Amino acid sequence: MKVPFVDLSVQHCELEPELKAAFARVLERGSFILGPEVERFETAFAEYLDVAQAIALHSGTAALQLALQALGVGPGDEVITVANTFIATAEAISAVGARPVFVDIDPVSYTMDVARVESAITPKCRAIVPVHLYGQCADLDPLLEIARAHGLAVVEDACQAHGAEYKGQKAGTVGDIGCFSFYPSKNLGACGEGGAVVTRNAELARRIRLLRNHGSVSKYEHAFPGYNFRMEGIQGAILSVKLPHLDLWNQERRALAEEYGRRLRGSNVVPPVEMPYGRHVYHLYVVQVDDRDRVRGELARHGIETGLHYPLPLHLQEAYRSLGYRSGDLPVCERVAQRLLSLPMYPGLGAEAVEYVAAAILEVTECLTPATARTI
Ligand SMILES: Cc1ncc(COP(=O)(O)O)c(C=O)c1O
Numbered sequence: 610m611k612v613p614f615v616d617l618s619v620q621h622c623e624l625e626p627e628l629k630a631a632f633a634r635v636l637e638r639g640s641f642i643l644g645p646e647v648e649r650f651e652t653a654f655a656e657y658l659d660v661a662q663a664i665a666l667h668s669g670t671a672a673l674q675l676a677l678q679a680l681g682v683g684p685g686d687e688v689i690t691v692a693n694t695f696i697a698t699a700e701a702i703s704a705v706g707a708r709p710v711f712v713d714i715d716p717v718s719y720t721m722d723v724a725r726v727e728s729a730i731t732p733k734c735r736a737i738v739p740v741h742l743y744g745q746c747a748d749l750d751p752l753l754e755i756a757r758a759h760g761l762a763v764v765e766d767a768c769q770a771h772g773a774e775y776k777g778q779k780a781g782t783v784g785d786i787g788c789f790s791f792y793p794s795k796n797l798g799a800c801g802e803g804g805a806v807v808t809r810n811a812e813l814a815r816r817i818r819l820l821r822n823h824g825s826v827s828k829y830e831h832a833f834p835g836y837n838f839r840m841e842g843i844q845g846a847i848l849s850v851k852l853p854h855l856d857l858w859n860q861e862r863r864a865l866a867e868e869y870g871r872r873l874r875g876s877n878v879v880p881p882v883e884m885p886y887g888r889h890v891y892h893l894y895v896v897q898v899d900d901r902d903r904v905r906g907e908l909a910r911h912g913i914e915t916g917l918h919y920p921l922p923l924h925l926q927e928a929y930r931s932l933g934y935r936s937g938d939l940p941v942c943e944r945v946a947q948r949l950l951s952l953p954m955y956p957g958l959g960a961e962a963v964e965y966v967a968a969a970i971l972e973v974t975e976c977l978t979p980a981t982a983r984t985i
Contacts, residue, residue: 619957647845669790673701872967
């Protein structure tokens with residue numbers, strides 16, 4: 610049996626007539642950049658999240674950058690985040706001229722270890738960017754408490770967490786600003802690039818709307834230099850078709866995760882843990898396993914594609930060498946980076962494929978010693 614890591618054709622087949630109609634509408638109207646389809650999606654997404662404003666952008670990276678810039682974060686400032694994320698989280702901090710400060714992670718949720726944040730705050734710190742990794746929120750309440758006490762903004766990187774919840778509230782709507790990516794393989798994905806910022810703060814929303822479109826207040830009148838970070842009309846139309854299906858898709862991901870968990874129980878593999886404060890939407894299903902690279906190779910021989918999220922933490926990347934971090938600075942993050950393995954996870958994967966993947970893992974890991982992850 611062949612099991613791809615992600616297969617978008619399942620959802621695209623299901624929605625084909627609606628997606629084609631959406632394409633046709635945009636072609637007919639010629640509204641290729643921003644326009645009514647993008648506005649419609651912004652309204653629907655804000656309603657879905659129960660937040661005042663959603664601003665559609667070109668990507669999640671653009672969302673993070675504009676969120677920080679609108680907050681006034683700039684050269685000489687520091688922003689606290691984590692190193693076990695896609696590089697875009699840190700790039701957005703660098704792009705506004707600030708310095709990423711990496712803190713270690715919680716070994717169970719793999720999200721920011723809030724207990725380590727306070728000691729990382731210096732007088733230069735302006736903001737904290739928790740990442741809701743793999744579809745699960747960071748522990749936001751204690752983080753917000755620290756942020757408020759120090760006058761720092763909280764920008765949620767919810768690029769992997771569409772529809773996830775923290776204590777009943779949607780990911781992205783708890784802090785000052787939430788940032789989303791609609792990269793095609795996300796829980797809510799465009800057919801191309803896409804992103805959004807959400808906020809309850811009208812002034813931040815106004816600034817972000819201007820920044821995404823060259824600071825333009827009216828045609829050829831610019832309040833300040835901005836960017837071309839606009840969403841395309843086609844992506845707005847496609848996202849409006851897909852958004853009503855997001856909750857069902859997330860439910861399906863949760864059911865698949867439960868099935869994986871049931872089949873892997875008692876094995877050497879450490880499954881993901883849903884934290885009591887939230888609702889996980891399993892953008893990725895990531896386990897810990899000993900001898901990861903060998904297991905990955907064996908699974909490939911069984912026709913099973915897997916992923917690594919992420920094999921080399923950002924503080925050890927060449928791109929961030931100038932920050933001066935060394936191996937050993939973030940021990941939990943570094944240790945799990947060598948053990949994490951992302952299994953196939955997408956709506957339409959099916960219980961049979963989960964059974965096949967789980968059986969292969971059990972076979973391949975049988976000879977390994979029990980997982981030691983929890984003893985970090
Ligand atoms: C955690 C995280 N942050 C930021 C991004 C950047 O989003 P985009 O690829 O839309 O720029 C991604 C997407 O891959 C992500 O997973």
